[in-house]
Amino acid sequence: MASLLEVRGVNAWYGESHILHGMEFDVREGEVVTLLGRNGAGKTTTLKSIMGMVGRREGSISFAGRQTIRLPSNAIARLGIALCPEERGIFASLNVHENLMLPPKVRDGGLALERIYELFPNLRERLASQGTKLSGGEQQMLAIGRILRTGARLLMLDDPLRRHRRRPSLRDGARARRRHDPEPSARVPHGHAARVPRGLGPVGTDP
16 A cells, blocks of 8 residues: 655754654554654654644655655645644634634545534534633544544644653653554554654654
8 A cells, every 4th residue: 555644764953953863654544653752752843844844854755645845834734734733723712613613624525513523522512612711632622623624634643642641651762653543543552563763863852
């Protein structure tokens, strides 16, 4: 099966700090790939590099057969790549329904609102509530549901379980594990063998 996303030899910098060193991995259609690593290993920088949100990046990033390394972030988003940031990006001035409807559709095939409410029933009960008045878990549901409506083909979640995870006990720098899943989702795997991506450093400056 051809890869939906191919990352090859990607380097990224924040100012003079060299964060990613020849990062390489791929994601096939329908897969879940999880990056694991200590704080500062470059996980967030990897996602931002794919989205074109770092000041300097080099290498090759291909999405659905199209090279994106020179594209601006807005053009990358229109191709169908979406990033759900750690801080979620919920608008305080909008209620839940308005937050859900805010981003434009990038392609056909996005989930209908009714399907989103089936996945996240809490949102249906809080439609008129201010977005930032939701609990942390509900805000994460809202941030993910908002992306699922747009029809994005690749959903990247930055630290989706940060308020619900156990303390990590990784002995190595960073690992990636893939698995097939019929629904868009994210997992934090442990206790199984993992494929190690090249270039995710043991230390860095990003969270």
